[in-house]
Amino acid sequence: MAPSLCAICKIGRAYIKRPKNHAKLCKECFIRVFEDEIHHTITSSKLFYPGEKVAIGASGGKDSTVLASVLKTLNERHGYGLDLVLLSIDEGITGYRDDSLKTVMNNAVQYDMPLKIVGYKELYDWTMDEVVQTIGKKGNCTYCGVFRRQALDRGAKMLGIKHVVTGHNADDVAETVMMNLLRADLSRLSRSTSIVTGDDRSEVKRSKPLKYSYEKEIVLYAFHKKLEYFSTECIYSPEAFRGSARSLIKQLEKVRPSAILDIVRSGEDMARLVPGESPSSCACKGQKVTSAAPAEDDIGGCGSTNGRTPGGEMAAMDKQLRENEEYAELEVDVAKAISKPKQAEKDTEKVLPIRSGTGPSKGGRQVLGQCKRCGYMSSQEICQACTLLEGLNKNRPQIQI
Amino acid sequence: MAPEPDTMPISVDFLGGLETLFSNNPHHTISLPLLNPSDSSPANVGFLISHLVKNHLKHPRTEFFVHSDGHLTPGILVLINDADWELEGEEECKLQAGDKVVFVSTMHGG
Numbered sequence: 061m062a063p064s065l066c067a068i069c070k071i072g073r074a075y076i077k078r079p080k081n082h083a084k085l086c087k088e089c090f091i092r093v094f095e096d097e098i099h100h101t102i103t104s105s106k107l108f109y110p111g112e113k114v115a116i117g118a119s120g121g122k123d124s125t126v127l128a129s130v131l132k133t134l135n136e137r138h139g140y141g142l143d144l145v146l147l148s149i150d151e152g153i154t155g156y157r158d159d160s161l162k163t164v165m166n167n168a169v170q171y172d173m174p175l176k177i178v179g180y181k182e183l184y185d186w187t188m189d190e191v192v193q194t195i196g197k198k199g200n201c202t203y204c205g206v207f208r209r210q211a212l213d214r215g216a217k218m219l220g221i222k223h224v225v226t227g228h229n230a231d232d233v234a235e236t237v238m239m240n241l242l243r244a245d246l247s248r249l250s251r252s253t254s255i256v257t258g259d260d261r262s263e264v265k266r267s268k269p270l271k272y273s274y275e276k277e278i279v280l281y282a283f284h285k286k287l288e289y290f291s292t293e294c295i296y297s298p299e300a301f302r303g304s305a306r307s308l309i310k311q312l313e314k315v316r317p318s319a320i321l322d323i324v325r326s327g328e329d330m331a332r333l334v335p336g337e338s339p340s341s342c343a344c345k346g347q348k349v350t351s352a353a354p355a356e357d358d359i360g361g362c363g364s365t366n367g368r369t370p371g372g373e374m375a376a377m378d379k380q381l382r383e384n385e386e387y388a389e390l391e392v393d394v395a396k397a398i399s400k401p402k403q404a405e406k407d408t409e410k411v412l413p414i415r416s417g418t419g420p421s422k423g424g425r426q427v428l429g430q431c432k433r434c435g436y437m438s439s440q441e442i443c444q445a446c447t448l449l450e451g452l453n454k455n456r457p458q459i460q461i
Numbered sequence: 462m463a464p465e466p467d468t469m470p471i472s473v474d475f476l477g478g479l480e481t482l483f484s485n486n487p488h489h490t491i492s493l494p495l496l497n498p499s500d501s502s503p504a505n506v507g508f509l510i511s512h513l514v515k516n517h518l519k520h521p522r523t524e525f526f527v528h529s530d531g532h533l534t535p536g537i538l539v540l541i542n543d544a545d546w547e548l549e550g551e552e553e554c555k556l557q558a559g560d561k562v563v564f565v566s567t568m569h570g571g
């Protein structure tokens with residue numbers, strides 16, 4: 061095949077075919093347009109203010125590495141005036157983080173950014189290795205995700221930083237939208253599709269500047285910019301359901317590349333129908349960029365993914381929570397929501413009745429409070445991390461060697 | 462390494478976690494037969510993939526690389542001399558001695 065020319069500069073040879081619009085671009089124009097689109101997302105969503113201190117949740121993986129590189133570039137090019145810091149979590153999985161933390165350390169030098177590493181051991185007195193020894197490999201991603209969620213926020217708090225950005229990309233968001241649909245858990249859609257979670261009441265705000273960036277383009281950006289990143293599957297393998305959603309997304313992309321952004325947009329549109337939720341979107345579409353969702357409920361996935369997959373594997377979590385009598389009230393709520401008369405559904409035209417599926421999340425907006433144990437922001441009396449820790453601590457004596 | 466007769470050297474890289482399927486080595490130089498023995502057609506990327514599966518894939522979980530129909534698992538990008546294989550005809554893309562083919566998984570953690 062004769063090489064095509066770049067659709068933008070008409071001079072360079074095309075090396076990239078963009079999944080969103082099939083545009084054929086040369087390396088330089090691709091890198092520029094990839095950065096420009098993230099700049100557009102940042103400015104139109106008003107993600108940052110001048111002088112803001114921002115922690116980049118850094119795992120050493122492709123997404124957070126590209127995020128750090130792009131933010132550094134844009135911060136300098138457009139004079140955002142951001143004070144950028146790399147924040148890494150050490151889950152305490154023997155051998156797993158050694159290489160990825162090395163990568164983050166190299167990134168810190170390359171990008172000239174300070175690095176803070178926070179360990180699960182230091183935060184929870186449990187490493188993931190110890191968790192797996194106690195509960196086995198099944199469901200451990202839930203623990204990892206819940207702990208990680210707080211770890212980034214607590215690490216940020218330690219550094220006096222109120223804004224954490226993560227490398228969640230369009231594929232991650234699409235995957236989570238699919239999972240929420242498949243679980244009939246529309247109440248989570250808003251959180252999983254918002255570009256920002258947490259608001260003025262939260263101590264730490266979260267955002268995902270790569271929300272509209274295709275995973276394929278993130279990988280290509282890293283490849284053509286020769287960025288160093290680390291890739292390995294978490295050795296405590298990810299849950300089957302998320303894996304299935306992921307391959308489904310990838311298969312759809314193969315047939316129809318625009319499907320990924322279409323799912324993200326559909327997720328945003330559906331989230332708007334959920335009572336009490338105000339999903340964010342690109343501000344040029346005229347939507348308000350807020351979300352009242354408590355950050356803690358946006359559960360990350362497996363340890364390999366920088367918490368990039370909100371939604372979490374809820375089945376194991378459910379079981380755990382059911383054992384906890386503090387959740388008796390919630391159980392009643394779920395039962396009530398499910399047994400809602402069919403007629404009510406027919407009568408409601410604009411506002412969809414939300415069933416809680418199998419997850420512990422309640423329909424609509426959740427009331428934000430503080431965990432009675434640790435003081436962390438939570439919609440429940442006891443936050444998810446403390447609930448999981450309680451179960452773990454009960455079982456600890458049995459497994460100590 | 463002297464090339465075997467009727468083969469050509471192809472540089473093959475496995476990135477993004479795929480290297481774990483190929484002896485944990487991201488960089489390979491392989492000797493690819495000039496012709497696909499099944500139909501004597503000139504070697505293309507589709508033939509390279511089946512050749513890699515048959516001779517180099519040292520991992521029981523072959524589905525991380527190819528599906529049972531022999532096609533590459535979705536989520537793996539292929540770059541032929543740095544260009545997206547979608548621009549080069551994908552599996553139909555003919556290979557020449559010294560070509561550099563990169564397989565990179567987008568599926569591994571971020």
Ligand SMILES: [Zn+2]
Binds near residue numbers: 090
């Ligand atoms: Zn160009």
Ligand SMILES: [Zn+2]
Binds near residue numbers: 434435
């Ligand atoms: Zn707590």
